[in-house]
Amino acid sequence: MALPKIVTPEYTIQLKSVKNPVRYRPYLVKEEKLFLTAKESNDPKEMERAILQVIKNCTFGELDVENLPTFDVEYLFLQLRAKSVNNIVDLRYECRNTLRDEAQRTSPTDDGRCHHVVILNVDLNNIAITTDDAHTPVVTLQSGLQVEMAYPSMKTVQAIQGEGATTSTADKVSQMLLAALKTITTADGTVYDVRDYTEAERLEFIDELPVEDLRSFEQFFTTMPTVRYDVPFHCDKCAHDETVTLQGLDSFFT
Numbered sequence: 732m733a734l735p736k737i738v739t740p741e742y743t744i745q746l747k748s749v750k751n752p753v754r755y756r757p758y759l760v761k762e763e764k765l766f767l768t769a770k771e772s773n774d775p776k777e778m779e780r781a782i783l784q785v786i787k788n789c790t791f792g793e794l795d796v797e798n799l800p801t802f803d804v805e806y807l808f809l810q811l812r813a814k815s816v817n818n819i820v821d822l823r824y825e826c827r828n829t830l831r832d833e834a835q836r837t838s839p840t841d842d843g844r845c846h847h848v849v850i851l852n853v854d855l856n857n858i859a860i861t862t863d864d865a866h867t868p869v870v871t872l873q874s875g876l877q878v879e880m881a882y883p884s885m886k887t888v889q890a891i892q893g894e895g896a897t898t899s900t901a902d903k904v905s906q907m908l909l910a911a912l913k914t915i916t917t918a919d920g921t922v923y924d925v926r927d928y929t930e931a932e933r934l935e936f937i938d939e940l941p942v943e944d945l946r947s948f949e950q951f952f953t954t955m956p957t958v959r960y961d962v963p964f965h966c967d968k969c970a971h972d973e974t975v976t977l978q979g980l981d982s983f984f985t
């Protein structure tokens with residue numbers, strides 16, 4: 732007789748970049764093993780690979796995980812964690828309140844801060860994707876051209892900013908834009924699908940833009956949807972209060 736099979740529950744989640752709700756199941760021991768192996772490697776790339784692989788498994792291969800925007804990956808992963816392990820994450824947070832000014836400090840290593848550690852209970856179920864009101868997925872350039880933008884995926888971000896990426900800051904900006912430009916529409920309504928053009932042609936387009944346009948693109952990136960969570964912090968030693976903003980997967984698991 733075979734051992735009994737355990738039925739895994741199924742849930743749905745609404746992502747920003749996918750029209751229909753996405754089916755998913757909690758991650759299981761076999762997936763937890765992927766995380767443990769990745770953690771042991773101490774390589775952020777491995778951890779990211781594990782996260783993408785687990786998401787792929789848990790969404791039954793129905794999602795194009797590699798090209799999913801970072802905010803959807805983060806949100807989906809946090810909800811997976813909530814359903815698979817526990818929706819409460821305990822974070823150690825050190826009080827940064829300044830208690831002693833420079834004259835009062837006792838040793839060269841004393842920075843005058845409180846440093847009392849408080850455990851913050853973060854309920855992953857309360858986390859949502861927030862978008863700045865000023866955000867628009869279409870950037871209007873000085874020349875009147877309308878550029879439809881794609882949100883960066885984990886793969887793009889890793890390739891450009893990750894460890895081992897050799898690009899300079901200037902190149903990073905170009906690479907980020909190269910990956911983000913989707914369509915360009917002229918005043919008379921002609922639409923150019925940017926992906927039909929070679930990288931050299933696209934780079935030339937970017938290099939020929941007025942500097943002011945870079946600011947508009949920057950605005951797109953700084954206001955785009957993000958997984959962010961504000962937690963009230965109260966220090967029970969010095970009574971300091973502040974709001975701690977958690978952003979990015981690292982901040983939820985360190």
Ligand SMILES: [Zn+2]
Binds near residue numbers: 826970
């Ligand atoms: Zn304190």
